[in-house]
Amino acid sequence: MLSIELIRRNPELVAAGLARRGEETALAELIDLDASRRVWVTERDELRATHNEMSREFGKLMAASKQGGGDEERMTALRAETQSTSERIEALENQINDAEAKIETMMLVLPNLPLDSVPEGLDETANIIDRSWGDPRTFDFTPQAHWDLGEQLGVIDMERGSKISGARFYVLKGAGAQLERALINWMLNVHTREHGYTEMALPAMVREQTMIGSGNLPKFGENLYHDAEEDLWLLPTAEVPLTGLHRDEILEPGTLPIRYVAQTPCFRREKAAAGRDTRGIKRVHQFSKVEMYKLVDPADSAAELETLVADAEDLCQRLGLPYRILSLCAGDIGFQSAKTYDIEVWSPGCEEWLEVSSCSTCEDFQARRSNLRYRPEAGARPQFMHTLNGSGLALPRIIIAILENYQRADGSVEVPDVLKPYMGYDVITA
């Protein structure tokens, strides 16, 4: 959520920021509503003040009358007056409630403003390659795509995945399942032991309010699974429950930064991508992901974004997977993001750059939605913190990258060095 004060004070700046994302938003109605609301609130509060006063006087007269010294006429007049005042208050209240509901509806669909350092552009073609690492491996044979490799090796079973659950579901078997487990273990260990994150195990279903807090609702419900009976939503990412964790709290001085890491299943309906990436396990309805998340002092968020990316990069480097880092342009960053870096790993089999991590700073956007505040120092006013999130890393895509990058001419796949202790063997063979 953007700050209503900012919109009120500096509408041009907000409109310009939204325009960079390609959002044509008319703020005039919002600003008018906000102005009306404030007028009505003042009026209502004044009425309430006189109402309270009259009610107190009535109480005193009531007490006096019990002692036998009441002023019946005054009491009757007061009762009539307070009643009519109540009616006026109620009318104003209805106007205010309507206005506030409309304001909230509008505010909840406004995306975050891109930072100045975000590249200009409206779609992915304007993303900028910030840097890259490693050289794509050269092969003296034609590298296979993971859907062929996985099937030959018996580690990915697409057919049975769709048999039991439908399109875009898959089954990992034997070394495939072990590879996923090894990756999760290894990644969590690196993040908790070396990068300073605290490991969390989280619910995979959340309430609507939690989805609103992270920015996934009300706008992107189409991409989420929802259980109507219990009114719970399945996570598209651990970012959602991690954002909700400290909702409505005021963190004491000295508690920030907080760095969390969590492995959760992620569920996505992929409606918008219907028909795209239908082969293999690149785009599926359910996958596992290790997610890093930070709650920080606003002064530190820019630096924390860089270390967040570095923490994800570190994993790619240790896995020996060549990658590039994109700075997403204003039109391509996510709804809640103020700035995003994507890490893409080269996959020689399907011959494409695979997005294995997306690292964003949301500044105070999610903090406003979720009411995440901290006290800068003892006795100071609470203020909104900044939140950041980044994959570290997305599992199926890393599995794709490992299979395709580490394949050998005979169709076997070498296990990356860092995972060998976790797997217990060096090569995946049929």
Add this chain to the structure above:
RNA sequence: GGAGGGGUGGCCGAGUGGACGAAGGCGCCUGUCUUGAAAACAGGUGUGGGGCAACUCACCGUGGGUUCGAAUCCCACUCCCUCCGCCA
């Protein structure tokens, strides 16, 4: 699923429908005293909205209702706890 109990300020904990934003205690902050600290004593100590100063309004799990007036009464919901049943 059944039965019962309960959600009050950072914490504990009072609160007969009328000056309760809320007693008391703890904690915390400031001051006095002290070489310093502790103790003692005095004062202060929630969040949000409007104005952005004085001030004012709201908030006692959430949402409705009754009333001139609700933390207090009524209804619904929600969360927590205890016991029984069921499942693991």
